[in-house]
Amino acid sequence: MAGSPPAVPDACGIDFGTSNSTAGCALAGTPGQVALLALEEGKLTLPSVVFFxxxxxHISYGRAALADYLAGDEGRLMRSMKSLLGTALINEQTEVAGRALPFRALLAQFIGELKRRAEHAAGRGFTRAVLGRPVFFVDADAAADRQAQDTLSEIARAVGFTDIAFQYEPIAAAFDYEMQITREELVLVVDIGGGTSDFALVRLAPERVGMADRRDDILASGGVHIGGTDFDKSLSLASVMPLLGLGSLLRSGLQMPSALYFSLATWHTINFAYTKKAWAQIGELLLEAQERDKLARLQRLVSERAGHWLAMQVEEAKISLSGAPQAVLDLGRIDPGETRVLQRADFDAAIGGLVGSVERSITELLRDAGVAADAVDTVFFTGGASSVPLLRAQVASLLPRARRVEGDLFGSIGTGLALDALRKFA
Structure with a gap:
């Protein structure tokens, strides 16, 4: 009908993140404009967490899931589910409330809930979506990387999306930044998320906003499978797990087996420490340990299923150390009154190798693109782990003349995906 407002597309952008997820879509009555949707308690992010x-x-999600777990409710907490994509675990299953739950079904439950919440907030259904993906789900394994995207596509179709496109997450972030600029810029997007570090070298300009085909503007993209959860893991292994016996000796003089500690330090494998086999192993090690007090702490941690609680303490310390020279780690749940003071230097030492890998990946990206560091106008940071001081310092040393801009650390990718959905499906 003449004079009727244009239909709002039934398309959205979905950023299914390792730590947090977002969804965004076009706004009714404002052509060309998009916004993120409130997914939980008026907040624009939904932590990628499920509690059974x-x-x-009953299943709770996001902040509610974390609150239920921390309140001591009996059940099973699952986090960092995106890390399963591209691994052999995605085709396996876990035990939840006495029944077997395939990991694929776990991801489908969370993404389905994300879709339902987005539709409720928008007041309309979504059948089409642009999904974000890291540049590499899996490093140096093209077949596994393709399988990871195919798996995510299958899950998205299973929850009700019929038309699906993918966009690299750093390129989506570039589209968000492009809405702010007033002149052409050569931009390096540095996206350090929960599970991966992704980069894109993109030429942006106000007059290019809205163009559907941007292939000529994307000079290079790359990434490495290192993210905020890896920083958590390294900090935990270096500063926390030794308090539970990692690195200590058995009476035989051999070193304590490390596999259990690596499981506890890695978000998506924490539940492996709660198996009967693991519990029996801890009991045997306690009898053989030279420092039995440390193994007693480990035993209390596992008996209380407090592995996720400890990982949260480490994550909070990591966040604190990104803004302060030291942080106090509370270990009272497994050893009453016990605390540990962590220094920024401890954190830097723990993650130095990981940051070095990120630095090398950026150097290779610039070399492959044939672009000199001095030619880059702006470094655009996004992703929660991009605020780590050592990482920012290393990037600044690589690109000393580039302007440094911080985007919405948790929302730039989702906004960019919504913009891409508007362009692809409008």
Missing amino acids: HAGDA
Whole structure:
């Protein structure tokens, strides 16, 4: 009908993140404009967390899931589910409330809930979506990388999306930044998320906003499978797990087996430490340990299923150390009154190798693109882990003349995906 407002597309952008997820879409009545949707308690992010309650069939998500777990509710907490994509674990299953749950079904439950919440917030259904993806789900394995995207596509279709496109997450962030600029810029996007570090070298300009085909503007993209959860893991292994016996000796003089500690320090494998086999192993090690007090702490941690709680303490310390020279780690749940002071230098030492890998990946990206460091106008940071001081310092040393801009650390990718959905599906 003449004079009727244009239909709002039934398309959205979905950023399914390792730590946090977002969804965005076009706004009714404002052509060309998009916004992120409130997914939980008025907040624009939904932590990528699921809690299965033991006593009934109730499942909680996001902040509510974390609150239920921390309140001591009986059940199973699952986090960093995106890290399963591209691994052999995605085709396996875990036990939840006495029944077997395939990991694919776990991801489908969370992404389905993300879709439902987005539709509720927008007041309309979504059948089409642009999904974000890291440049590499899996490093140096093209077949596994393709399988990871195919798996995510299958899951998205299973929850009700019929038309699906993918966009590299750093390029989506570039589209968000492009809405702010007033002149052409050569931009290096540095996206350090929960599970991966992704980069894109993109030529942006106000007059290019809205163009559907941007292939000529993307000079290079790359990434490495290192993110904020890896920083958590390294800090935990260096400064926390030794308090539970990592690196200590058995009476035989051999070193304590490390596999259990690596499981506890890695978000998506923490639940492996709660198996009967693991519990039996801890009991045997306690009898053989030279420092039995440390193994007693480990035993209390596992008996209380407090592995995720400890990982949260480490994550909070990491965040604190990104803005302060030291942080106090509370270990009271496994050793009453016990604390540990962590220094920024401890954190830097723990993650130095990881940051070095990120630095090398950026150097290779510039070399492959044939672009000199001095030619880059702006470094645009996004992703929660991009605020780590050592990482920012290393990037600044690589590109000393580039302007440094911080985007919405948790929202730039989702906004860019929504913009891309508007262009692709409008």
